[in-house]
Amino acid sequence: VDRELRRGTLDMVILALLRDGDRYGYEIVTELAVRTDGRFELREGTLYPVLYRLEEAGQVASYWQTQERGVPRKYYRITAAGRVALEEQRHEWRSFVSVIDHVLGGGQ
Amino acid sequence: MTGDAYVAEVLRRLPRQLIDRQRVELDLRTHLLDRMEAGATEEDAVRHMGTPEETARELMSGVVLVPASLGRRIGAFAIDMLLGAIPIIGAVLMFLTARFSWLTGAGPEMELRFGAVWFLFVMCMALLGLVSAALSVLYFPVLEGLVGQTVGKRLLGVVVVKEDGTSIGWVPAIVRRLPFLLEFFFIDAVFALFTRRRQRAFDKVAGTLVVECSTPPR
Numbered sequence: 168v169d170r171e172l173r174r175g176t177l178d179m180v181i182l183a184l185l186r187d188g189d190r191y192g193y194e195i196v197t198e199l200a201v202r203t204d205g206r207f208e209l210r211e212g213t214l215y216p217v218l219y220r221l222e223e224a225g226q227v228a229s230y231w232q233t234q235e236r237g238v239p240r241k242y243y244r245i246t247a248a249g250r251v252a253l254e255e256q257r258h259e260w261r262s263f264v265s266v267i268d269h270v271l272g273g274g275q
Numbered sequence: 276m277t278g279d280a281y282v283a284e285v286l287r288r289l290p291r292q293l294i295d296r297q298r299v300e301l302d303l304r305t306h307l308l309d310r311m312e313a314g315a316t317e318e319d320a321v322r323h324m325g326t327p328e329e330t331a332r333e334l335m336s337g338v339v340l341v342p343a344s345l346g347r348r349i350g351a352f353a354i355d356m357l358l359g360a361i362p363i364i365g366a367v368l369m370f371l372t373a374r375f376s377w378l379t380g381a382g383p384e385m386e387l388r389f390g391a392v393w394f395l396f397v398m399c400m401a402l403l404g405l406v407s408a409a410l411s412v413l414y415f416p417v418l419e420g421l422v423g424q425t426v427g428k429r430l431l432g433v434v435v436v437k438e439d440g441t442s443i444g445w446v447p448a449i450v451r452r453l454p455f456l457l458e459f460f461f462i463d464a465v466f467a468l469f470t471r472r473r474q475r476a477f478d479k480v481a482g483t484l485v486v487e488c489s490t491p492p493r
Contacts, residue, residue, distance in 0.1 A: 191309070192302060192305065192306050192309070193305075193306050193309035193310055193313070194309075196323075197313075210323075210324065210325025210326075210329060210330070211306060211310075211323050211324045211325065212285065212303065212324040212325045212326075212327070212329065212330030212333070213325060213329060213330055213333040214306075215299065215302050215303065215306075215330075215334070216330070216333035216334045216336065216337050217333075219298075219334070219337055220337040223337070237308075237312060238305055238308055240305065240309075241301075241302065241305065
């Protein structure tokens with residue numbers, strides 16, 4: 168997937184993953200790889216800037232969870248505001264895609 | 276590149292006055308450990324992170340950069356100039372209050388003593404001149420290159436960064452100081468009145484920005 172396209176949709180994609188359950192950073196990456204068959208290649212360092220942005224916008228919240236062994240993990244959870252934002256973005260995305268599809272034509 | 280080196284490279288590019296570097300460090304380290312725990316080698320884990328430049332740039336793109344007010348910038352500059360004057364004022368005071376009476380006492384060796392003291396005095400002045408010349412050239416670029424702030428900027432809560440918000444670095448720190456060394460500071464500074472982000476002409480050339488320090492969120 169093109170870099171700019173990936174960058175522009177990353178917020179939405181992460182919100183969508185968190186909608187299905189709380190996850191920690193690395194888990195987001197692996198889950199994304201699984202769901203996209205590894206075709207949405209993410210530079211993982213850039214995941215955290217997005218998470219911080221979403222957190223500051225109040226769309227996700229984070230909490231620490233200790234494990235039986237190993238380092239504690241910071242989990243991210245989608246907030247009510249996050250769900251609203253995700254719905255809006257999804258809507259926008261759908262109509263955008265259909266408009267562009269219309270322009271591009273049937274495409275064979 | 277090792278995980279430590281990668282994290283250090285990212286942190287080096289993040290101005291401490293604008294972003295919570297501890298949070299970043301913790302998150303990046305944990306992420307690398309998670310991937311290694313899942314079976315990746317350290318090198319592999321680092322490669323998945325992307326370049327430190329990109330990570331730092333993305334991190335800073337989420338930080339709002341507020342151009343420093345002209346009042347603060349002028350105030351910071353005034354403080355730095357006053358600081359530079361302290362050694363000179365000190366030297367003058369020392370000279371004025373020094374007691375020369377013992378020099379004027381009579382005696383056969385007086386002339387010799389006077390000559391030695393005079394020689395010492397001239398050497399001291401020359402040394403002072405050299406030191407203050409070196410300091411006046413080095414003060415701004417070294418402090419700004421190292422931490423983004425001179426003493427004046429620190430006291431007034433402003434910091435110099437690159438236009439994308441990452442740490443300034445040595446070359447821009449030197450370039451933005453050229454108008455002072457080459458004596459066209461005034462014309463250069465006038466640009467700050469008209470440019471959108473209050474950049475001097477050589478802020479533009481160096482790609483730098485003077486912004487207000489923010490207490491990073493949490």
